[in-house]
Amino acid sequence: MNILALDLGTSSVRGLVLDEAATPLPGALARRAVEVAVDDGGAGTLDAVGYLGALVACLDELAAAGHLDGVTLVAASSQWHSVVPLDAAGAPLGPLITWLDTRPAPGMGAAGPADLDAFHHRTGTWWHRFYWTVKLPWLRARIPGVSRFAGLPEFVFAELLGDGAMSVSMASGTGLLDLAALDWDAEAVALAGVRPGELPALAPAGWRGRLRPEYARRWPALRDADWAPPTGDGAASNIGSGCADASRAAVTVGTSAAVRLVQAAPAGAVLPPLPANLWRYRVDHDRIVTGTAYSGGGNLHAWVRRELRLPEHAELEAALAKLTPGELEVRADPRLGGDRPPGDTPAGAGALSGIGFSTTAVEMFAALMDGVCHQVAADLAILESTVDRTVAVVLGGGAVAASAWWRWAFQVALAPRTVRHVTNPEVGATGAALVATGRL
Template sequence: MTRTDARILALDLGTSSARALVLHEADASPIPGALARHKISPTYGHDGSATLDLHEYVEGLFGCLDELQQNGHLDGIGSLVLSTQWHSIVALDNKGTARTPVITWADTRSVDLDLGTSFDEQAFHARTGTWLHRLYWTRRIPWLLASDSPAAFAGLPDLVLERLTGERVTSVSVASGTGTLDLATGAYDDEALAVAGVTADQLPAIVPTGWTGTLSKEYERRWPGLVGVPVHPPTGDGAASNVGTGGYDAGTAAVTVGTSAAVRVVHPIEYAPELPWELWRYRVDDKRAVTGMAFSAAGNLHAWLTGVLRLKSAEPLGVEIGGTHAIAIPFMAGTRPPANVPGGSGVYFGLSFDDSSADLLAAALQGASLEIDRGLRVLDELFGQKLEVVLGGGGIDASEWWRRCLTATFARPTTVCAEPEVGARGAAAVALGLSPEPGGDHLTPAADDVARIAGLRGRYEGLRELAVQASSM
């Protein structure tokens, strides 16, 4: 079988679904029908918990591989790659057995840290690309240690990789999402480890981008087509999604909308621009970083509203972009760092009896678009130019109205990635050195839409500030 005929098996470890799909190796495009999905239902609690059952998750994912096997889609696989949610953590005992469920990015439980006046968080942020925020292991691990005595810690992708290969290792990309990585060196950061209260040998070993493992003996009989196939280390879904949309140069920002949303730029780690406090920075691979801003309400917001409002269409039919009087501040799931707005802080302002369900949906999508635009403008300034924009992800694919709203909010043309499976596509591209192109529609913002969005921007910003203040009361 020649290289152009080879296939890639991609595992996508999401928060709302675990998927396995097969791609053409030549361009990382999906093979029609070669996709299996296991729906994931996180468990949420009033204490701020947001967890996944590890055993159920892994068995559901492996069931997807069984389904592909039954349909003959695991023949001719040349590589296995993984795209994964960032920030998850599991506490382990000294035998490597999980002592906790998978604690996801949406979980708000952690401890407050008092490190004294000698701790320089600005320098810490510049070095690790993260903050001392509940999202990261620097605050998760002390919280877990306070209630138990775990021997080690790992993320969901590390444990999936261990099940597949027998080796508990992680990638520089996944490690960067823990908040414990020195971005410049690609090794665990000594100060971050000290803050977390662990040593490097309690965390998965970091392997280089070119590392590969192979399927363990346990699964060779179950999936004979994967015997000897190289298994590549996982790529964080944010980094993978950027590359998968075609946004992998310093002049292009990728806006991806899945369960959550983000706007990011991929660039070389060497000579990277100084990191503004408002942005995070993680690693794509050994040579590249990704800098951006993330938002907790996006595709989840869209899906929730269409269900709650019992809309027959996923589009706000009959509503002009920027034409709603109501303003929605989309803090339903709180905010990502450095802000600390908790979940349950979403607000509608200016509701009247004239508003329809479509108006409410439109206002929410406009609010989410304005949030993403805040990040895009910071990135414009950081990279010294008005960045080109590519749009990708399941949320983008689901709503033509939202695509036009984002384009009008950004007040610049956008390119829509034709491939909705941007995470899997990007993980394949990172592992195999591919350069996928967006290949989709080019959108030009309508002047009237731009004007209406510009007209409500000031009101939105003022009301957003009120929502932030109210969340701390």
């Protein structure tokens, strides 16, 4: 049995084929870059139809090379929090709003949850621009004729499978799900102004989809393959990093960065305490993932290298090796992209201090990367309070894989914890496959 794993990311869409142990097969990878449209007003959007086209192109490439032969299961990891307004026929009425978009805001006079703490504990989220509780009314006020709403994977699956059911993992990222009851939260739905039929149906445990006839003809190797419910990218990255229980936290640095911990929590179970500044989502029907995330990660790494015209990889690493993490003269606030919830600091909040005429571009780069490490360290200590113990840490993601110095900086900031690095660059896709097969 082979598994086709789809990674519906923010900066790219990828398809790769894994064996039954969820190990990527050599060469069986197709990737297409996608571009988030950003502006000074806080927009962060994707063209949903163009994104679907990029995914189809990946599958065409894999099919042409014969890589889809023997695939019996399709798993997907997808960016959380996205939403696209649709007309009655399921066509987008505007661009897909990603997690990067900071424009949504509550309407004039809108009231939030009656009990903020209870709302946070039930949904794992806040009444915040990041979630559908604020995004949906904001979109409806700007786009006439909205018939319903979908996230990125629901839009994609509705086209490919004819069934855009939403997994509990993806639903938890909307801020509308009661995490214990595994159903839409009545108060959150009311805050979002949702009308009957405007939300995707929730996929039950054991849900499986199949390709529509036209796509089965296009990719005959996938004709009889089952499609599993998508897993939120953060949850999938934890599982793919080997952090499937509360003994190990995953620190993942992809486009953004996050620290997360998975715990068992079957439907109806009493949920563990949730500190005020941490979010909580679902991995699947049996597990929750608690953590926090940051707007700066690999995107920050790439931006600094580009704008400061830093040397290429080997030369840059050699220059960084002369600097000791935690002992830098330059200090940095790495929030160039603003806060992720519950903070509401807008984009443009990043800062550097301690700069003189002798300061080099490499020192400024190091300070920003070290700043991310200390953000993570502070929040990991809070995350550990939910399990009342110190946990081991697994570093993952393409950005830290590319920099030995950044891995060293994380080890220093997270000491005395045990810190190791997982080298698999496809932890999200691997994790989605493990969740889909139940082989955690």
